[in-house]
Amino acid sequence: MSIEIVNVGKRFGDFVALDEVSVSIPSGRLTALLGPSGGGKSTLLRIVAGLERADTGKVEIEGVDATGLPPQKRNVGFVFQQYAAFKHLSVRRNVAFGLEIRKRPKDEIRRRVDELLALVHLEQFADRLPAQLSGGQRQRMALARALAVEPTVLLLDEPFGALDAKVRKELRDWLRRLHDEVHVTTVFVTHDQEEALEVADEIVVINDGRVEQIGSPDELYDRPANEFVMRFLGPVTQLGDQLVRPHDLQLSTEGGDQAGLPGRVTRVTRIGFEIRVEVTADDGQTVTVTLTRNEFLALGIQADSAVRIRLAPNSPTTTATSPAQRAAAPSLAATH
């Protein structure tokens, strides 16, 4: 295990940012710390980097106890959401910074910086100042700068958070490919479940200063440990006392299969290729079902059609619990 976090706690005044968190982060993988804003994931990352000090607990990086080490002795690369570019230095000098501090020979620095600039596709911008770069370019520069010192671990704090949606998506793909090339143990913080599911090998879900679940994207999506994870990773709807994914539900018309919960279609909304069908069950519960356009057309239903709702076999479900916990991630159920 590359990063071993044991019982780490951190308070800011009365606010508990991290509550006895223990996580093992594997070597050479791309791990996402996923959770809502204010959940403690950035704090955890900053504690690993040494930019924040844990009140309790221990941090080990590649077998070395780093708990009391200052950031410059941890050999970690850190990438900030707002880039933290050295504004008065050219792109080349930014990337070279860590190597200059380490007093490497000049020609070695030049060679290494050229390599890195090629890796992040910024060769032709080497002599510009950060202010002359776009957000995406600045973040790639920051990444090259962090990689220059050959860090044991690369830590990225909401690296794409300040970028617009299109650049965000490009950089996300690019980070995945980059990681496949350089294989450095990488941990990135995000509040975007899609980003985590798409890019990460391993996801740590953090909420309210606690770890909710650790697993691969598939494990998390298919076997959510609790209601929070279920709600956070994607859209949900309630069927009986179970939370299920709207696209795991199947509809049948009265003539067909008689299994499932009977109800009536109360509303049909089309969002591009996806059709969202709202069904009010006979017991009064409103269930959302999403269908593809083709499925919808094959069923031939419309508002007020009588239908039966059934959950596709082997679909993930969690038991819906207290309304309070439901309120913890209210917007997410409605996002998709």
Added chain:
Amino acid sequence: MADRSIAARTQVGRRPGRYVLRAVVTAYLFFLVAWPLYLVGRNAFADGFTNLNDILGDPDVTHALRLTVVIAVTAVVINTVFGVGISILLVRYDFPGKRALNALLDMPLSVSPIVVGLALILVYGGRDGWFGPTLEAAGLQIIFAVPGMVLATVFVALPLVIREVVPILQEVGDEQEQAARSLGANALQTFRRITLPSIKWGVIYGVVLSLARSLGEFGAVKVVSGNVLGETRTATLVVEEKYLNFDKGGAYATAFLLALVAVACIIVVSVLRPKEDR
């Protein structure tokens, strides 16, 4: 900055009262600042370069000028080093008593320099000050000597560097410093390579202001210097002395030199200012 001033200008420009306002402000500054300063210059050169030549030929005056420069430069160096240090302390760290310290830093601007002089005598006075007798026994005279004058000058110009640097430090934030630390730089390397370049213009601006203020200090220095001719008399004291002794020509000529340096400082600042905004 440029955008804001253009916006402000067009907004004011729409009002008919702008000419009145402009005239009032111009007249105010003219009668208060420009005209009196001009008269100092005119009086200094009333007999051509005679007055200037006279004072520059007077060894006591040249000594005073040299002493003024030495004291001002020493005070500026001290204020710059401590000013930058205190600014970093105030912006980057939280500690009990920070607000009190902040308020204390404005004291030198609000307290009359003459009070500063008297206060310094109470602490460092050779005969009955707090530290004075001890220091004097150790062979270090503060009051009525150059160290006291430096001290007084440092006191009155203390906040100028700090008030310039603090807002810039706040604006820059500490992410660049954190990035430098994570890249392996220690505290000193981070300061030299990252913090200092980013606050550079604020420091320069503060230094120039402090220099202008230190060269012109009169009240506090007068109290602690003892005003000994050829020893602890500075340029501002020369002006007073000459004026009181009816040597108006010499007084104006020395005053002109002081004003000249101050104007040079202001020009340097206004040249630097736009660069800082860019």
